[in-house]
Amino acid sequence: MACAVANGKPLSAVQPCILCPSTFHLSYTVRHGPKETCVWRHPFQMSNRRSVSFCITAILLVALASTAYAAPGQGQVHPEMIVSAQWLSEHLNDPKVVVLHVGDKRSEYEDGHIPGARFLVLSDFIEGEDAELPSPEKLKAAFEKVGVNDDSRVVIYTTAWYPMAGRAYYTLDYLGHGNHAALLDGGIDEWKLEKRPLSKDEPKIAQGDFTPHVHPEARALMEEVKKISEQPAKSAALVDSRPDKRYTDGHIAGATHIYWQETLVDAKNKPVFLPPDKLKELFAARGIMPGQKLVTYCEIGLQASHMYFVAKYLGYDAAMFDGSIHQWSHVNMLPVVEGKSLR
Numbered sequence: 001m002a003c004a005v006a007n008g009k010p011l012s013a014v015q016p017c018i019l020c021p022s023t024f025h026l027s028y029t030v031r032h033g034p035k036e037t038c039v040w041r042h043p044f045q046m047s048n049r050r051s052v053s054f055c056i057t058a059i060l061l062v063a064l065a066s067t068a069y070a071a072p073g074q075g076q077v078h079p080e081m082i083v084s085a086q087w088l089s090e091h092l093n094d095p096k097v098v099v100l101h102v103g104d105k106r107s108e109y110e111d112g113h114i115p116g117a118r119f120l121v122l123s124d125f126i127e128g129e130d131a132e133l134p135s136p137e138k139l140k141a142a143f144e145k146v147g148v149n150d151d152s153r154v155v156i157y158t159t160a161w162y163p164m165a166g167r168a169y170y171t172l173d174y175l176g177h178g179n180h181a182a183l184l185d186g187g188i189d190e191w192k193l194e195k196r197p198l199s200k201d202e203p204k205i206a207q208g209d210f211t212p213h214v215h216p217e218a219r220a221l222m223e224e225v226k227k228i229s230e231q232p233a234k235s236a237a238l239v240d241s242r243p244d245k246r247y248t249d250g251h252i253a254g255a256t257h258i259y260w261q262e263t264l265v266d267a268k269n270k271p272v273f274l275p276p277d278k279l280k281e282l283f284a285a286r287g288i289m290p291g292q293k294l295v296t297y298c299e300i301g302l303q304a305s306h307m308y309f310v311a312k313y314l315g316y317d318a319a320m321f322d323g324s325i326h327q328w329s330h331v332n333m334l335p336v337v338e339g340k341s342l343r
Contacts, residue, residue, distance in 0.1 A: 078313055092114075103164075125139060145207070147205040147208045220320060222328075235292060236292055238254055238321075241260045255342065276314065294308075298325070304320050308320040
């Protein structure tokens with residue numbers, strides 16, 4: 001939803017509107033500038049005709065946003081997809097913000113979590129040793145159990161392997177809720193580094209009311225991957241998100257390589273995302289061009305979910321090959337290319 005901007009007071013003097021995606025600020029957002037005034041609060045600052053027209057449009061946009069996944073912006077960065085620890089600390093009490101602590105061990109959640117965070121166990125949104133997507137019905141139940149509603153703004157972090165946060169985002173995007181989801185920049189590591197409080201209390205969770213609107217185009221299937229691999233085109237590219245050695249041991253023909261950790265400042269000590277300009281430079285250095293559709297893959301679709309998130313953040317049309325190299329090589333026994341050459 002758009003917010004009108006007028007010259008005047010600094011942004012810090014304005015109460016953020018939870019209805020506006022623009023309140024999902026990137027960590028690097030400068031907090032000084034013109035005053036933002038949400039038109040929802042001041043509809044009569046415009047003429048009656050323009051006010052009515054705008055409000056109708058805004059209501060339609062809200063309705064559409066609840067059923068649309070994070071659509072590509074043709075190279076436009078989506079800062080609302082990443083929130084800083086400061087932003088989250090200022091919105092912990094917002095009733096529409098749902099914080100998800102993703103993990104495989106409940107003990108890690110019980111040892112200390114961000115106040116108000118709900119525990120989402122990995123097995124509720126991945127299935128089997130190859131980490132496939134469960135049915136939409138099971139996913140609906142999983143997110144409703146942690147209190148996600150159709151109008152919830154979901155902020156995700158993990159104490160498990162870092163790409164698990166990206167996998168949770170990917171799952172919500174697949175279900176049509178990507179426009180209302182974000183990752184916590186730096187995760188709980190950055191939260192702790194900034195000496196923000198942790199809690200051992202488990203919040204009372206009201207059952208959510210979540211309506212999946214599945215977007216199958218977010219999930220690349222074998223035939224699409226084969227086509228991109230066999231018929232190189234400027235319109236699409238495969239991105240291998242695994243470590244360098246795994247790529248050189250054998251990758252799908254035509255796939256470029258970006259290890260998911262390369263998108264962070266320091267995966268071990270400061271796992272915040274690189275600024276958008278640095279991410280764009282990284283993609284360009286690997287031969288990825290603006291406007292391409294990117295299909296990410298890894299071993300079983302976890303590291304690839306992180307790269308899917310980054311691609312969407314940078315405005316690319318993206319899909320994730322959930323079967324990844326496991327399905328390609330180990331199940332279907334299709335050939336791979338060894339070494340660093342694309343083919």
